[in-house]
Amino acid sequence: MKRIWTRVVASALATVGAMAVLPQSAALAADCPNGYLCLYQDSSWGGNVMLLTGHAPNIGSAFNDKTTAFSNHTDRHWYLFENVDYGGRLLVVIAPWTASANVGKDANDKTTSVWRG
Numbered sequence: 001m002k003r004i005w006t007r008v009v010a011s012a013l014a015t016v017g018a019m020a021v022l023p024q025s026a027a028l029a030a031d032c033p034n035g036y037l038c039l040y041q042d043s044s045w046g047g048n049v050m051l052l053t054g055h056a057p058n059i060g061s062a063f064n065d066k067t068t069a070f071s072n073h074t075d076r077h078w079y080l081f082e083n084v085d086y087g088g089r090l091l092v093v094i095a096p097w098t099a100s101a102n103v104g105k106d107a108n109d110k111t112t113s114v115w116r117g
């Protein structure tokens with residue numbers, strides 16, 4: 001199963017670069033691959049997942065204002081912002097190797113850009 005998951009990720013990344021939105025079936029693997037920040041549409045790491053490896057000034061219409069949970073499998077800090085180009089409120093500061101099942105109502109479904117520290 002791990003090999004299949006890795007292939008799906010690699011294939012999706014090859015298509016759209018550093019960002020990918022995977023279907024719900026793949027997102028059911030709650031473990032985020034090493035080297036990625038994973039953003040989830042639903043609480044407890046459910047729904048669609050977006051994988052990030054670097055800055056995302058605009059995470060795109062497929063995932064805009066949808067982030068509810070995250071898993072950070074990198075040794076970097078990440079910063080979730082309300083608007084494009086790291087504008088608006090700083091919603092969440094994510095420490096290395098941490099996860100949250102729910103970012104809370106003040107930050108829920110608002111993330112539009114992501115800065116990698």
Ligand SMILES: [Ca+2]
Binds near residue numbers: 081082
């Ligand atoms: Ca937003």
